[in-house]
Amino acid sequence: MYTCGPTVYNYAHIGNARPAVISDLLVRVLRQLYPKVTYVSNITDIDDKIINASIETGDSIEKITSKYEKIYNEDMQSLGVIKPDIQPHATDFIQEMIELVQKMISNGTAYASDNHVLFDVTKYDSYGKLSGRNIDDQLAGSRVEVASYKKNAGDFVLWKPSVDNQPGWESPWGFGRPGWHLECSTMAEESLGLPFDIHGGGMDLIFPHHENEIAQSCGAHNENKDPSIFAKYWIHNAMLNIDGEKMSKSLGNIFYIRDYLKNYDGEILRLALLSGHYRQSINWTDETIKQSKNNLDKFYRILNKVSDVKINEDDIYKCPSKVLDALCDDLNTSKAFAEIIDISKKLSLSETLENKIKYKTQLLASAYVFGILQKSPKKWLGIGQTQDNLDSQHIENLINERNEARSSKNFSKADEIRNKLSQLGIEIEDTPNGTIWRSK
Ligand SMILES: [Zn+2]
Structure with a gap:
């Protein structure tokens, strides 16, 4: 499975966490079902946004990307996201990207023009199949002037020139750097081979990013018709709104994960991010977070009451079938969560040791797949711990x-x-x- 990872030039906001947490949930579910699951999520460490951040701050690109990659990984860890098995960096695959472009040029699906290389969208029959757009729709109403080096307005950049101290690499088309779409096509193929099973990401990436990944990979491998020679299945999560509004710089409603973590445990944020179905947008409010905290407090109080009930630690990796079945139904998190609440109620009402062991195991095993209840109940509830300097x-x-x-x-x-x-x-x-x- 491959999910598009972050472009590392700033703190990750809470919306960036959603695809990572949903992919992590899916990977945990797949690992319940299959003996070997390889999860890949990349780091985009060369991009115009990074170059701009470097110009604005005066810091080197390496300094910016290594700083924010570290912060991203720490934040994801706080949210209970298991680190991907492979986390490729775009700048480690420049040669492979150049080779992929050469294949496209030799197949006639891409062309070099004025120090750029472009993908010719008219040469790939299935272009638009993922997003349901056709080339004419995309151009209708467009008033953007088409760059002189493009044959068709919809053609997209595979390689572009680097000028004025911009970072770059030598290539057959001059000193330059890859386009963002090309990075993912290359890293997915190099990490997993083709075809791989599942490609994930936010819905905002369907067009043009994922559409272009398919076009490039199919174009390079001369498989003109069938997008499934790249990825067999696609999974896209809906966006997160803040108090009913789209998160944006202009509205000043961008909230960083790091700031939330100052006030809330990562499990609270994670459960809140999983509170709606992944294909529906989440309305992120203080109430969403509060609800999630209340639910976790309840679970931890129940667990605290059975803290001396010993269970077999190996059993907590086997998710109960009722919870797993719900998750296998297109990640029906609401249904799965209702089952978890049901198990927690049974645990709380258990009188015999046998039942306490049974339901405590089921609760922890379900929670493991959800990536919650990983803390000590006493610590969570603040039992036996002082604030300030009390002795x-x-x-x-x-x-x-x-x-x-x-x-x-x-x-x-x-x-x-x-x-x-x-x-x-x-x-x-x-x-x-x-x-x-x-x-x-
Ligand atoms: Zn991508």
Whole structure:
């Protein structure tokens, strides 16, 4: 499976996280079903946006790309995204890109013109098949002046010249750099071979990016008709809106993952990103996040109550069939999540040890596929942890003193200690397994 990865020139925003989290979910589901799944997601480390960021900041391209690649990977890790098996960098495949372009030129699907190389969209019969567009539609109403080096207005760039200190590589068409679409065609083929099974990405990439990937790969390999010689299946996720509006620089509503992580655990964001079906847009509001936090709090409270119930660790990698069946139905996350809630209720009502083991295992195994409930319940709930500089030993001592007072039926002293703890900002709860405490 190949999913288009980030162009690394800035912090990733919450919308960038959606294709990564959905691809990660799909990979986790596929791994339940198949013995070997190879997941590839690239890093675009050469692009005009990166060049512009370098001009604006005065930092070198390498400095920018290595900084933001690291940040991207850290953010994805916080969201529970398993690192791709292969994370190819565009700049490591320049020679392979040049070779792919040469194949297209020799097949007559691409042509060199004025230091550029362009793909001739009239030479690929299935152009527009993925997006459902035809070449005439694409040009209707277009007032953009067609560049002089293009034969047809819809032709797209495979290679372009680099001038004025722009980064580039020597090629048969002069010093230049690849077009973005070419990068993905090359990295997918080099990493997985052709055809590979699944290609993913956001819906905004269907046209022109994915349409052009297909045209290039089919054009280079002389398979004029059949797009499936490149990728057999495509999966596209819908976009994320912020309070009902499209995220955009001009609206000033771009929210970075890194900022959310200052206030919310990555699991909260991940579950919120999975809260709607992947083909429907998500309306991202404070309420979406709050709902996700509430759900996780409930699960962790239930898990905390059975924290001393031992389960077989190997069993948590086998997703219960009800949850897996729902996910196998075009990643029906709502149905799968309803099943998880059902399991958590059964766990919470379990009285026998046998049932506790059964439903705790099912809950953790379902959560593993969703990529949630990976934290310690006590840590999540803040149990036994102080904020600020409170001395936890001091708190434990007070709790012991209170328990001694209670067992000798000195309830006024016990209440007095509870009040003292309360004044310190500590809330206590008496459970069958002893007294637990947390910061208020
Ligand atoms: Zn791509």
